[in-house]
Amino acid sequence: MNKRLLPSLLVPLMLITVSSLGYAQWIDSVFINATATTGDVEIKITYAWLSAPFPPNPVTVTWTDDAASFAVSGYIYPGFTLHMGTDIKNVGSLPAKIETIAYSYTPTIIESYFTITNTFAFSPDGSTWTAITLPVVLQPGGYLKVDQYIVLKSDAPNEAQGLTVTITATITAVQAVP
C-alpha cells in the first residue's frame, strides 16, 4: 500500500511541479511598436520697422530669421525715444508660448538710464492684429508684433554722455503645453 501510495502522491506532485516550472518558463513577448512624431518649436523674425516719432537721426534697420538690429547713427539725448517694431512668426509645427522679453545692456550700468516699454499684438495670420499682453501662445503660423519704445531718461546724468550702448532683447518661445 505504501509503495502504491507513494507514487500516487509523488507523481502528481512532480507533474504539478514540472508543469508549474514549465508554465513559469513559458515566455511570451508583446511588442508595442509606438511611433512618436516630434514636432519643433521655432520662431523667426519676419519684419522689423521703425515707427514715428523717429529720432532725428537716421536708423539702420536690418533683420535675419533670428535677429533684428536697429542702429542709430548720430547721437541721442535725454528724452529721445526710439520707437520700433518687430514681427515674429511661429514657423514651427508646435504651439509656441512666449512669456517675457529679457533685456541685457552693454555697458550694464546704462540700464538705469533707459526706460523700455513694449506693447504686443497677436495675429493668427499676420493680417488682423489684436492688442494683447504676454504671455501669448502662438499657434503654428501665428504672429506676434513687438512694439518697443526705448527712451533715454530725461534725468539721465552726465555720466550717460558719450557712450555707445547696446540693448539686446531676447524673446524666447517654449513649447506650449496643452
Add this chain to the structure above:
Amino acid sequence: MRKRLKFAILVPMLLMVLSGLGYAIWVDAVTIQSTLISGYAPTISVNKGFINLEDSLVTINVRSSDSIIVSTSPDTVRVFVNITNTGVTPINVVRLDDILPFDWYWHPDVVQVQLIQQDEKIIEIGNPYFTVSYDSGTRALTVVVHDIKSATGKHLGMGEKIRIMFNMKYELKGKPLPSGYEVNPPTYVNVATAMAWIEGWSSGSVTTSASFETKIHWAGAEK
C-alpha cells in the same frame, strides 16, 4: 526573469521620462538689438548789445535850472541777448540772468523772445513758453525759455540762437543829477549769464557783458 521584468518596466519609464524632458526643453529664441550712442551736454555762446543806441551812447537830459534829470535819449534802452547753440546737441531750455546796470531798471512792457535759424529766419516764441522775473534789489532780470520744442516745433539746433530782448529805463529820471556825473558821465555795464539744457544735461554757465556811455545834455539855458 527578474532582469527581464525590470528591463520591461524600466525602459519604457526611462523613455517616458526622457521624452518628457525633451518635450519640456524645446525652445527657440530671437533677439532684437538696438545700438545707440548718447550725445553730450549742450554748448553755447552768448553775446549782447543795445538795439536802439547809436555809438553805444545815451544822452541824459538835465534841466539846467535845477539840475533835475528830465529824460534820456532814447527814453528806454532796448537790450538784446543772443544765446547761440555752438554744438551739435539740441537745446530745449535756456535761461538768461541779466544784471542791469546801476541806475537802470527793467521796464516790463515788451519782452520778446525769438528763435533765429541759421538762414536768419525768425520764429517768435510766445508768452506761454517763457517766464520773466525781476528782482529790483539786485536788478537781476531772469528769463527762462522752458520748452523751445513745444514753442517752435523744433529744438534749438546747431548754429541757431535764442534772442531775448527787453527794455530798461533810467531810474534817476526826475531826480537831481548826482554829483560827479556832470564831470564824469557814467559808463553803464550790463552783464548777462546764460545756460542751456537738453533735459538733465546742461551747458556751462556763460557770461558776457556790454556797456554804453552817457553824456549830459543841459536843457534850457546854457549851464
